[in-house]
Amino acid sequence: MNLKKALLKDHSRAHALYLADYIRQDEDRFGELMQLFFDEPYLITQRAAWVVGICGEKHPSLIMPYLEKMILNLDNDIHDAVKRNSLRILQDMDLPDNLIGPAADICFRLLSARDEPVAVKVFSMTVLLNVVKKVPELKNELKIIIEDQMPYGSAGFVSRGRKTLQALSKI
Template identity: 50%
Template sequence: MDIKEALLKEYSKAQVLKIAAYINNNPGRFRNLMELFLGEDYRLTQRAAWVLSHCADQHPALLLPYLPELIYNLQKTKLAAVKRNTVRVLQNIPIPEELQGILANICFEYLITNEPVAIKVFAMTVLANLAQAQPDLKNELRLLLEDQLPYASPAFVSRASKLLLVLKKTPSVL
């Protein structure tokens, strides 16, 4: 299967699942997908994002060699689909210490700007995960979430409420 051709042929859940099944746990095929995902063609990038999400759900280890590229790509992309799918998969991946600071900054930026709610929800989960390793983030995240709760969407309130319970149970540095 030519992944690029398959992405351009049809944009449906069935096609995404078919491409993800083809890639399976094959690092070479996944590398091909990553090249498309990190490329310049916004249409291919957006379509590859959905496949990337499915591949990462099934085989998260495939992402590990690409973590620096994924995180740095978040700094430059304007595409909501790319942000959403990238931050979504990063919720379930252990982030190396050398990338935690930059990822935390990106996710805090998503929370304080006018991003779609799905991006915010995934970003807060990434931050809560990072706060387990970097306890000084807990208070900052807790305050930010509590500040936004009165004005937030139901999805934001639901996720934030669950995360606030977790953040309050574990002691912070301060």
């Protein structure tokens, strides 16, 4: 299957699930998907992001060889879907020690930015909560940023913010 053509064919949940099922745990197919995810124009990366997110949920081990590049890619001018799906994957991963610093820096920036979509902010919040469990010195910084944005946040942001603040109080 030509994955690039398949991504352009349809943009639906059913199609994304179909492509994720095609890839399964095949490292070569997943590598092809990741190349599209990182190196193509917005439309392709956007559609690839959905499939990457599904594959990352089902087979997190596939992400490991791309983890550093995925984190550093968040610093680039990328489609919101790429940020959202990357962070959705990262929030459920135990980050290696060498990637905690870069991930924390990027997630603090995304969480603090006024123009980021809610999903990007809440997934960044969860990544940072996981980081704080390993690096408790960052606890107060995360708490301050969340509390600062709560009065202006959407319902989703406020809900995740409350849960995160509650979890932070136990650390």
